[in-house]
Amino acid sequence: MLLLTLAAAASCSPGDASSNPGGGPGGASPRPPVAVGVTPVTRRTLARSVTLTAPVEPIRRIGVNSQMTGTVLRVLVQEGDRLRAGDLMAELDTREVEAQSERARATLANAEAAFRRASEMQERRIITEAEFEQAQAAYGAARSDVALWETRLGFGRIRAPGPGVVTAKLVEAGSAVTPNQRMFELADESLLVTRVQVSELDVVHLGGGEHVTVVLDAYPDAPMPGRIRRIFPGADPQSRLVPVEIALGTPPAGVVVRPGFLARVRLDLDAIEGALVVPNAALGASADGAFVFMVDADTIIRRPVQTGLTAGGWLQIVSGLAEGERVVTSGHTNLRSGVRVRVAAVGTRDTAGGTP
Numbered sequence: 001m002l003l004l005t006l007a008a009a010a011s012c013s014p015g016d017a018s019s020n021p022g023g024g025p026g027g028a029s030p031r032p033p034v035a036v037g038v039t040p041v042t043r044r045t046l047a048r049s050v051t052l053t054a055p056v057e058p059i060r061r062i063g064v065n066s067q068m069t070g071t072v073l074r075v076l077v078q079e080g081d082r083l084r085a086g087d088l089m090a091e092l093d094t095r096e097v098e099a100q101s102e103r104a105r106a107t108l109a110n111a112e113a114a115f116r117r118a119s120e121m122q123e124r125r126i127i128t129e130a131e132f133e134q135a136q137a138a139y140g141a142a143r144s145d146v147a148l149w150e151t152r153l154g155f156g157r158i159r160a161p162g163p164g165v166v167t168a169k170l171v172e173a174g175s176a177v178t179p180n181q182r183m184f185e186l187a188d189e190s191l192l193v194t195r196v197q198v199s200e201l202d203v204v205h206l207g208g209g210e211h212v213t214v215v216l217d218a219y220p221d222a223p224m225p226g227r228i229r230r231i232f233p234g235a236d237p238q239s240r241l242v243p244v245e246i247a248l249g250t251p252p253a254g255v256v257v258r259p260g261f262l263a264r265v266r267l268d269l270d271a272i273e274g275a276l277v278v279p280n281a282a283l284g285a286s287a288d289g290a291f292v293f294m295v296d297a298d299t300i301i302r303r304p305v306q307t308g309l310t311a312g313g314w315l316q317i318v319s320g321l322a323e324g325e326r327v328v329t330s331g332h333t334n335l336r337s338g339v340r341v342r343v344a345a346v347g348t349r350d351t352a353g354g355t356p
Contacts, residue, residue, distance in 0.1 A: 033342035036331035038295050039279055040346075041321050046275040047268035048311045052196040056216070056248065056261045058187035062164055064089065066177040067155040068097075075173055077184070083160040089184055090171065094156035101149035104142070111135075111142035164188045167259070187259055192248045193229060194263040197241035205269040206231060212246060216255070217262045224257075225249035226265060270309055277314040282327040283307065292321065293328040293335050295343065300328070302337045 070092035077089045118135035121127045164186035171183045194214070198206065206228060214226040229247040236242075246265050251257050282292045283305075291304045305320030321327070328335065329347065 031340070033298065033340045034300075034331060034335065035344040036293075036295070036300075036328045036335070036341045037345040037347060038326040038343055039282065039329045041276060041278055041317065041323050041325045041327060043274045043323060044277055044314065045271060045273050046277060046309055046311050046314055046316055047271035048309060050198075050202055050267045050269060051264055052198065052267065053262060053264050054194045054196045056192055056194050056257060056259055056263050058164075058189050058259050059191040059193055060188045061167075062161055062186040062188065063182055064158060064161065064184040064186065065179075066092070066158070066181045066183055067179060068092065068152060069178050070094065070156060070176070072171050072173050072175045072177060075169065075171060077166050077169065079166050079169055081166045083164060083166065083186065085160055085162045087160045088157060089160055089166075090158040092156040092158070092177070094153055097149060097153050097156060101146070101153050104145040104149045108139075108142035108146050111139040115139035158183060160186065162186070162188065163190070189259070192257055192259065194226075194246050194248065194265060195243050196246065196265050196267075197236075197239070198244045198267070200235050200240045200242060202267070202269055203231060203235075203242040203244065206244065206267065212268070213266045214246065214248060215264045215266075216257065217264070219252075219255050222252045222255050224251045224255065270311075272309060272316065275309070275316045276318075276321065276323060277316055278321070278327050279329050280310065280313055280315050281329045283315055284332070293332065294321070295326045295328065295341060298340050298342070300335050300337055300339045300341055 072090055073093050074091045075089070076091075077083065077087075083089070115135045115138070118127060118132050122129070122132040166184060167187045168185035169183075170185075171177060177183065208228055208230060210228045212226045212228060213223050215223045226246045226248055229245045232243040232245070234242070244267075246263075248257060248263075278292065284291050284293070289304055290307050291302055294301050294303050303320055306318040308316035308318045310316070326343075326346070328341075331341075331344070335341075
């Protein structure tokens with residue numbers, strides 16, 4: 001029994017090799033390096049973007065109205081027709097006006113002859129000055145009547161007030177129209193625009209002439225250029241939104257832009273040129289503030305940072321890092337200063353903020 005007890009005590013001795021599986025000094029085995037992914041600190045243009053939607057519209061819409069009472073004799077255009085200024089669109093029944101115009105011209109001929117005779121007699125002192133002035137006034141009134149009826153006669157021929165595309169035909173032959181009644185609608189498609197509603201907090205970062213990106217829902221894979229044509233002077237008092245008019249540029253090949261298409265406009269705000277940035281995944285937060293883990297040789301260093309704008313998967317670093325330093329973007333678990341690491345992946349992100 002004594003021999004067995006001594007043998008058991010010997011097997012539990014702290015100096016036994018089995019109690020030091022690592023075989024290292026002090027009895028502790030070295031930990032293997034932690035695998036991490038890193039990305040170098042870089043510079044790039046950083047901007048916060050806002051995407052807004054609005055329909056495509058022509059730069060102006062033109063309503064063509066009747067200027068007299070009458071019956072439509074002929075309609076010469078259809079929806080989709082492209083017109084030039086002055087093109088004939090419709091004709092009204094003007095027979096009554098033509099008769100009045102003929103009578104006015106006959107009256108003018110008589111008044112002109114009477115005025116001519118009165119002028120001759122006034123020179124020879126045959127009539128008084130008052131009689132001459134009466135003939136002169138009658139002649140002037142007759143001329144005015146002719147001009148009046150000729151103008152009304154012109155109202156019977158409906159012409160395009162400017163170039164454009166017929167978007168609505170609201171009358172047919174035989175329709176009765178009255179003064180100021182809408183007959184046609186034209187769209188001036190020389191320039192297509194979209195008017196988006198921008199928050200008062202964002203519109204202060206925009207300026208006229210800035211370039212934007214426009215994507216039509218009809219062609220989601222064909223972005224086209226746009227330009228801020230004008231920013232309206234006031235905001236809606238209820239919504240606090242300001243209309244911003246975007247002029248559409250030349251569309252890509254195969255893209256046909258039509259009024260009414262839904263456009264998505266991306267506005268870049270708070271643009272910063274040459275900002276020092278890291279991926280969003282590199283940032284950590286604690287009670288002491290924001291920090292990142294950076295790799296120096298094969299060792300982790302915890303570095304406090306001051307951040308700025310975030311956009312497109314990137315984060316602006318205002319202070320705390322220098323360009324080219326490597327920050328950890330993956331493998332953060334159980335990291336702390338002084339831990340040895342093995343760089344498993346070195347990545348950069350594309351301009352759209354994609355993954356390494």
